[in-house]
Amino acid sequence: MIAPGLIISAPASGSGKTTLTLGLLAALRDRGLNVQPFKSGPDYIDPGFHGAAAGRDSVNLDTWAMDAAMIGGLIAGTAGAEDADLIVAEGSMGLFDGVLAPGAQGNGSSASLAALTGWPVVLVLDCSGQAQSAAAVAKGFAAMQADVRIAGVVLNKVASPRHAAMLRAGMQQVGIEVLGALPRQQEVELPSRHLGLVQAGEQADMPRILERAARFVEENVDLDRLISLAGATRAKGPDGRITPPGQRIALARDGAFSFVYPHQLAGWRRAGAEILPFAPLNDEAPDDSADTCWLPGGYPELHAGELAAAQSFRAGLNRFAETRRVHGECGGYMAMGAALIDKAGTRHAMAGLLGLVTSYETRKMHLGYRLATLGADMPGHGAGARLRGHEFHYCTILDQPDAPLAEVVDAGGARVPETGSHRGNATGTFFHLIAEAEG
Structure with missing residues (x-):
């Protein structure tokens, strides 16, 4: 009950x-x-x-x-x-x-x-x-x-x-x-x-x-x-289908990468996936036994110097991406890019899987729901899939040279420029995935 x-x-x-x-x-x-x-x-x-x-x-x-x-x-x-x-x-x-x-x-x-x-x-x-x-x-x-x-x-x-x-x-x-x-x-x-x-x-x-x-x-x-005064709960139904990005998922989890929806993790596990956490701030690389790596959002801008100095993490991530898929959301996407510039204007080298360069020196708020139609495959979802998510960050995009990952619109249907991008086995989005959309 x-x-x-x-x-x-x-x-x-x-x-x-x-x-x-x-x-x-x-x-x-x-x-x-x-x-x-x-x-x-x-x-x-x-x-x-x-x-x-x-x-x-x-x-x-x-x-x-x-x-x-x-x-x-x-x-x-x-x-x-x-x-x-x-x-x-x-x-x-x-x-x-x-x-x-x-x-x-x-x-x-x-x-x-x-x-x-x-x-x-x-x-x-x-x-x-x-x-x-x-x-x-x-x-x-x-x-x-x-x-x-x-x-x-x-x-x-x-x-x-x-x-x-x-x-x-x-x-x-x-x-x-x-x-x-x-x-x-x-x-x-x-x-x-x-x-x-x-x-x-x-x-x-x-x-x-x-x-x-x-x-x-x-x-x-x-x-x-x-x-x-609590009222009886009316909403009932089976769990919505959540497709895991892989069978064994290397998941970045630490102070820089902490934004993961509990329902996503539960859905991945319910679908039979195994989650293998690792901590980039401890200079840990993704588990080599994983078939997919997922870098969630968080606060990479607060730890940009540590991430730039984490040689084992960066080298291990690049080796992983040679043969397997790596996806980043928002902060994870920034960490996969070429560089991140902090609020003081200091440029920090990131993993370099993508050409993305972001900056917090000049803050600009990006906020709202996002509906994305994928133009290329990403872990767990093929080209043409429609995904619902949410974007909230203050970074400015200085360079995003790779191919766009998706056509993205806001809740009112207006196109937004934060399309995400892909190169080889690397994909990234500024929006955080919440659920698959019908149709």
Whole structure:
């Protein structure tokens, strides 16, 4: 039986979703509950924090890139276990924020996931600078979409007991339940950088952060009431097909290459593939027994000097590519190129499998969903395959001389210049693959 669930969402980014989600996961775990976390949308960072707090992997669910069967299968496969008591999914951006053109199942918004799954929404409101007016915001969100139910609100950044009383009075007037009031505080704020929060694995004081978050939420949120509002999960279906890039996959995994969706790894293993991790930052080369090498995204720009000095890694990768396929996504693609220029303007030699030259000296944001039609083969997918993914980076492309790998458009159908490229056995894309597209 699939556990019941809730979605933690908000009117906008920066309202406190992650703080509340982490506190909930840690506090409920302290109570002995097994809570399965999920993340709405294409986010790598938040799921790492979820996993640290809940003690189990958090899985991305994306209505633009994944169809209903795939989403249902992922939920059933991770939250359908007998030991899962509750699902807590963290939304992305504002509740109704998504792209204009629908994708596989929706527009990628947290609301579209709520409508599909039946999970009620706990709305986190940043109440700084307002009192009873917050109720108008909550009422508008409750009335916006008939198939999205607001279970209640958690008031955040409450200045004083008097402020809380005014906020509660406004919510009572419009018939919206207050599930908690979080006072202003600094204890559980998490450091951030250009792609969001600093990753969970880089937080040396993570146990202390989670302990404080759990205590903070336990003291200020009615957890029993919140649990009681979880809704039955409607989404059901078999796992969507995920084609592994090989039978034995050498996978780069370290501080420079950490962006791998859990559902991809699980899908590869479910299809019978074996994953062989290696750490380029430790100057390790891909396992010679592998038939494919995969370099995921991450933060190569923060480790460009180390990668340039990793002679065994670079030489081993080049030997591997002489006879077998190597694919890189975003940061992995950059590391396969000729050079990467860091924010200080220093040029670092990369593996040289491709001619790509990228720079962080002049930052330019590239963000959004991507639909790619392959013009050439890549590991796991042949020419003509259509793939859904997401791109988010700040590098500038100075040179991309190799043949384009795909025709790539954004969610609205407009072509984007980041086509990826291929040369010999090497392929790379700036987008991170989420799912195969039909047709």
